[in-house]
Amino acid sequence: MPSLPAPEWKLSPGLTDYAEALNDMETRAAAIHADTGEERLWLLEHPPLYTAGTSADPAELLDPRFPVFDAGRGGRYTYHGPGQRVGYVQLDLSRRGRDVRAYVSALEGWVIDALALLGVASRRAEGRIGIWTDAPDGREAKIGAIGVRVRRWVTLHGFSLNVNPDLMHFNGIVPCGIAEFPVTSLAALGNPATFGDVDVALLEALPAFLDKLSPSE
Numbered sequence: 251m252p253s254l255p256a257p258e259w260k261l262s263p264g265l266t267d268y269a270e271a272l273n274d275m276e277t278r279a280a281a282i283h284a285d286t287g288e289e290r291l292w293l294l295e296h297p298p299l300y301t302a303g304t305s306a307d308p309a310e311l312l313d314p315r316f317p318v319f320d321a322g323r324g325g326r327y328t329y330h331g332p333g334q335r336v337g338y339v340q341l342d343l344s345r346r347g348r349d350v351r352a353y354v355s356a357l358e359g360w361v362i363d364a365l366a367l368l369g370v371a372s373r374r375a376e377g378r379i380g381i382w383t384d385a386p387d388g389r390e391a392k393i394g395a396i397g398v399r400v401r402r403w404v405t406l407h408g409f410s411l412n413v414n415p416d417l418m419h420f421n422g423i424v425p426c427g428i429a430e431f432p433v434t435s436l437a438a439l440g441n442p443a444t445f446g447d448v449d450v451a452l453l454e455a456l457p458a459f460l461d462k463l464s465p466s467e
Contacts, residue, residue: 261294299318361396364454
């Protein structure tokens with residue numbers, strides 16, 4: 251089968267309003283499904299906010315100090331804010347293999363591969379969605395979150411990677427419903443990578459990510 255065209259690579263400077271981003275994603279998803287729009291990988295940054303996934307437990311919203319949005323994705327509460335690279339991945343799984351678990355695994359692998367290029371060893375953790383690494387104190391810590399939605403085989407939402415956010419902002423929630431593990435960032439690990447460095451690493455690791463999503467026959 252012929253290879254699929256590369257998705258659009260979109261990078262938004264500054265802070266992108268969350269509600270506008272959701273609306274943009276919905277519009278693009280409809281266009282992808284109708285075969286009138288390109289697949290897209292959209293990298294951006296949000297102002298401080300919390301998002302609630304479809305499994306969110308209100309008891310895990312400890313301090314709603316920032317606006318709270320119903321995201322419509324899977325998962326629980328997540329923080330987004332300055333210093334965090336957010337990637338919204340919109341692919342047509344009807345053409346790339348109708349396997350949501352394989353997609354989520356490939357998405358995790360993409361971020362893990364990009365972190366490796368930045369000199370950070372990270373991994374998946376059994377039973378815990380997301381990207382994990384070892385903090386300087388030796389504890390396992392979460393450096394990236396995964397939250398996806400798939401509608402009519404088109405993906406929405408994606409991942410977030412902590413570059414240099416204010417980690418205290420995570421204290422308003424139980425991140426992803428996991429209280430026993432801290433969150434960390436590249437900056438907290440002593441890694442000087444900038445957003446530009448992260449984006450270059452993601453772009454370099456992109457072909458391997460797409461290769462893992464086999465086109466349907």
